[in-house]
Amino acid sequence: MELFQVVTRAEAQQKLVCYWPLPGRQELTLSLLEALGRELARPVIAREDVPGFTRATMDGYAVRAADTFGARESEPVFLRLAGEVPMGRAAAVTVGPGEAAAVATGSMLPPGADAVVMIENTDVAGEGLIAVFKPVAPGQDLVRQGADVRAGSTVLPAGHLLRPQDLGVLASLGVTRVTVYEPWRVGILATGNEIVAPEDEPGPGQVRDINSSTLAALVRECGARATLYGIAPDDLQDLTARVRSALAENHLVLLSGGSSVGTRDLTVRVVEGLGESELLFHGVAIRPGKPTVAAVAGGKMVVGLPGHPVSAMVVFRILIAPLLRYGGYNRRTGAGTVTAALGRQVTSIPGREDYIRVRLEAGPAGWVALPVPGGSSIISSLVQADGLVLVPLEEEGLEAGAIVEVELF
Amino acid sequence: MELFQVVTRAEAQQKLVCYWPLPGRQELTLSLLEALGRELARPVIAREDVPGFTRATMDGYAVRAADTFGARESEPVFLRLAGEVPMGRAAAVTVGPGEAAAVATGSMLPPGADAVVMIENTDVAGEGLIAVFKPVAPGQDLVRQGADVRAGSTVLPAGHLLRPQDLGVLASLGVTRVTVYEPWRVGILATGNEIVAPEDEPGPGQVRDINSSTLAALVRECGARATLYGIAPDDLQDLTARVRSALAENHLVLLSGGSSVGTRDLTVRVVEGLGESELLFHGVAIRPGKPTVAAVAGGKMVVGLPGHPVSAMVVFRILIAPLLRYGGYNRRTGAGTVTAALGRQVTSIPGREDYIRVRLEAGPAGWVALPVPGGSSIISSLVQADGLVLVPLEEEGLEAGAIVEVELF
Numbered sequence: 001m002e003l004f005q006v007v008t009r010a011e012a013q014q015k016l017v018c019y020w021p022l023p024g025r026q027e028l029t030l031s032l033l034e035a036l037g038r039e040l041a042r043p044v045i046a047r048e049d050v051p052g053f054t055r056a057t058m059d060g061y062a063v064r065a066a067d068t069f070g071a072r073e074s075e076p077v078f079l080r081l082a083g084e085v086p087m088g089r090a091a092a093v094t095v096g097p098g099e100a101a102a103v104a105t106g107s108m109l110p111p112g113a114d115a116v117v118m119i120e121n122t123d124v125a126g127e128g129l130i131a132v133f134k135p136v137a138p139g140q141d142l143v144r145q146g147a148d149v150r151a152g153s154t155v156l157p158a159g160h161l162l163r164p165q166d167l168g169v170l171a172s173l174g175v176t177r178v179t180v181y182e183p184w185r186v187g188i189l190a191t192g193n194e195i196v197a198p199e200d201e202p203g204p205g206q207v208r209d210i211n212s213s214t215l216a217a218l219v220r221e222c223g224a225r226a227t228l229y230g231i232a233p234d235d236l237q238d239l240t241a242r243v244r245s246a247l248a249e250n251h252l253v254l255l256s257g258g259s260s261v262g263t264r265d266l267t268v269r270v271v272e273g274l275g276e277s278e279l280l281f282h283g284v285a286i287r288p289g290k291p292t293v294a295a296v297a298g299g300k301m302v303v304g305l306p307g308h309p310v311s312a313m314v315v316f317r318i319l320i321a322p323l324l325r326y327g328g329y330n331r332r333t334g335a336g337t338v339t340a341a342l343g344r345q346v347t348s349i350p351g352r353e354d355y356i357r358v359r360l361e362a363g364p365a366g367w368v369a370l371p372v373p374g375g376s377s378i379i380s381s382l383v384q385a386d387g388l389v390l391v392p393l394e395e396e397g398l399e400a401g402a403i404v405e406v407e408l409f
Numbered sequence: 410m411e412l413f414q415v416v417t418r419a420e421a422q423q424k425l426v427c428y429w430p431l432p433g434r435q436e437l438t439l440s441l442l443e444a445l446g447r448e449l450a451r452p453v454i455a456r457e458d459v460p461g462f463t464r465a466t467m468d469g470y471a472v473r474a475a476d477t478f479g480a481r482e483s484e485p486v487f488l489r490l491a492g493e494v495p496m497g498r499a500a501a502v503t504v505g506p507g508e509a510a511a512v513a514t515g516s517m518l519p520p521g522a523d524a525v526v527m528i529e530n531t532d533v534a535g536e537g538l539i540a541v542f543k544p545v546a547p548g549q550d551l552v553r554q555g556a557d558v559r560a561g562s563t564v565l566p567a568g569h570l571l572r573p574q575d576l577g578v579l580a581s582l583g584v585t586r587v588t589v590y591e592p593w594r595v596g597i598l599a600t601g602n603e604i605v606a607p608e609d610e611p612g613p614g615q616v617r618d619i620n621s622s623t624l625a626a627l628v629r630e631c632g633a634r635a636t637l638y639g640i641a642p643d644d645l646q647d648l649t650a651r652v653r654s655a656l657a658e659n660h661l662v663l664l665s666g667g668s669s670v671g672t673r674d675l676t677v678r679v680v681e682g683l684g685e686s687e688l689l690f691h692g693v694a695i696r697p698g699k700p701t702v703a704a705v706a707g708g709k710m711v712v713g714l715p716g717h718p719v720s721a722m723v724v725f726r727i728l729i730a731p732l733l734r735y736g737g738y739n740r741r742t743g744a745g746t747v748t749a750a751l752g753r754q755v756t757s758i759p760g761r762e763d764y765i766r767v768r769l770e771a772g773p774a775g776w777v778a779l780p781v782p783g784g785s786s787i788i789s790s791l792v793q794a795d796g797l798v799l800v801p802l803e804e805e806g807l808e809a810g811a812i813v814e815v816e817l818f
Contacts, residue, residue, distance in 0.1 A: 008762075036629060286763070307514070317818075382722065
């Protein structure tokens with residue numbers, strides 16, 4: 001009774017992804033918050049440096065690093081306090097040799113200075129004089145103009161899915177509107193003579209439509225737009241007409257029920273009747289979900305899901321969700337955690353939990369988590385990072401190669 | 410320079426969860442799709458059995474099981490075809506001794522029958538006669554009335570977060586509107602003299618507000634409602650007035666920037682000035698994110714996040730997101746995968762990928778994944794299941810205790 005050619009899941013995915021992304025998506029220009037979760041239609045290029053000026057990343061004093069060389073607890077270096085740089089203002093003071101200027105985290109570094117001494121390593125030594133107990137190297141505890149994002153560089157490529165941290169980086173660049181693709185439009189059509197709408201009272205032998213609600217919600221969770229086309233009886237002409245009108249208004253149409261054994265040929269005959277259509281597969285070697293049918297027709301896609309709600313949901317999650325959400329199967333699938341091998345050693349201080357930002361790379365034996373350089377003042381590190389790795393409270397660090405759970409951003 | 414008492418992450422979470430859920434959430438009655446991701450304010454009780462009638466779960470013939478005992482390939486049992494049960498109709502035929510009635514998957518089981526023989530195990534043996542090549546046991550390939558959901562039983566408890574599959578189960582029961590809590594309302598206020606709005610041109614020493622965009626997007630991703638209250642200068646009176654008005658309109662107010670070292674006492678002084686307030690903690694032993702402050706005031710919560718965007722985001726994800734999303738820290742956190750030990754052996758057929766629905770239970774050594782009984786026709790198995798375990802293509806099954814990745818629903 002095996003009437004159709006069954007493909008493996010991998011083969012089914014491969015066939016679907018050949019036609020993905022489907023053509024015909026419109027571009028929309030939206031505010032940042034409206035664009036959350038959407039796919040960038042064009043790359044975003046930085047129009048300016050971030051930060052726009054060299055900034056202190058600690059509270060303390062802006063100094064000439066060379067002046068602090070040799071300083072120690074027992075033999076501090078004394079510097080003359082030349083003034084202070086108020087937050088949010090241009091530096092009105094210049095730091096000359098033997099001088100320091102008070103700065104807060106985020107203050108502009110005054111001319112002449114090339115490093116910041118943390119306030120914890122200083123003391124007030126008298127009227128207009130500070131003592132420095134530790135030397136600093138040039139560049140210490142500051143972030144230079146353009147070190148985070150350089151004007152003219154690509155901040156986010158086309159196709160990028162906008163996450164909360166991406167919106168922050170765009171805000172920092174003064175980019176408050178972005179061009180994204182419209183959400184995928186997905187039409188949903190339940191089929192079956194025995195199916196009635198959830199709000200109707202089923203007669204003898206009838207059941208209420210479950211799949212339309214479940215599939216519409218799954219589509220929404222993928223950031224796509226679901227439109228319901230009601231319940232079609234198992235009638236070729238009626239079903240074809242409904243599929244045709246759903247295809248006109250959507251990129252993808254999901255049928256549920258028409259691929260069960262009793263009516264399995266109906267979906268295929270509907271697809272054949274559409275013209276310009278190609279059957280991609282008819283049956284997948286998975287359980288539940290075997291009687292799944294997929295076809296393309298006129299640049300649109302039709303997938304016939306099994307009628308059993310459990311099967312329909314499993315097939316949606318395996319075959320459809322990755323397309324809608326990521327446009328393929330090669331990217332990591334969704335928020336949550338993935339297991340990875342740490343790409344290099346990281347150190348930590350016992351008594352504190354360290355959250356290390358990592359980038360994921362596919363290695364021969366699975367994911368590799370590479371720590372992203374840059375302190376917490378480096379905004380672009382959030383764009384580069386795929387997730388966080390926790391160094392537990394009492395650990396001194398993690399070895400290279402350690403198996404870690406990466407909490408995805 | 411350690412001016413405040415630092416707590417561990419676990420202690421911080423414990424303090425926050427003592428006050429969660431905050432009071433004052435309204436109840437809303439919504440359609441199913443509108444209620445996706447929301448928290449049920451009241452339990453849903455089934456008003457009827459699901460299925461409402463005993464149904465076939467295979468295409469084939471409804472029979473009296475005893476008539477098939479002894480049937481085999483070489484010696485089939487012959488049954489008289491009494492009629493058929495059309496899909497979506499009441500069974501008009503009765504199956505007497507030595508009789509069978511044609512049924513499709515989902516058909517009502519006709520009176521007299523107590524099992525279904527798959528069409529694959531039968532053949533047409535002449536006019537009005539079928540041959541049965543395999544015996545069936547009573548109850549085979551059917552699902553009895555009420556076997557899925559029994560009228561009067563609690564389908565979903567109050568507090569349940571509505572997933573796509575839950576909506577499907579509600580639809581099957583004819584429940585098309587549910588009473589849920591309004592989303593958490595979260596006010597977001599950026600602070601700092603150096604901060605300007607993303608749409609403004611920063612002057613010398615100024616930077617654009619990153620955190621409001623990032624935090625609003627993170628809040629949205631948790632299903633809560635974000636309202637921005639702009640950028641407050643580092644001024645006690647101004648900030649207090651803004652926090653007060655944000656608190657009046659929200660359950661939770663997030664400040665960003667006011668807890669950095671330079672202004673760290675400002676948030677605390679604001680909280681103290683609110684009256685009826687209690688400081689929960691002031692500093693958490695995590696990096697990044699140490700200078701985090703939390704307080705409750707008049708049944709509302711105020712959290713001061715670090716000003717660095719990376720730190721603000723990490724703290725949000727660790728301390729705030731689990732509250733907004735799950736109301737605590739004890740439930741599994743988000744979609745994705747978790748690693749678990751399989752609770753009992755499962756079998757599979759090589760050449761097919763099996764997706765096993767499992768329920769997660771916390772065991773002494775981590776999560777245990779317990780396969781949920783019920784075929785793909787059992788809808789309530791979707792509500793009981795927390796996720797899917799894959800039995801790979803060429804495996805014959807998985808042993809009890811096997812370490813598996815559970816893809817969460």
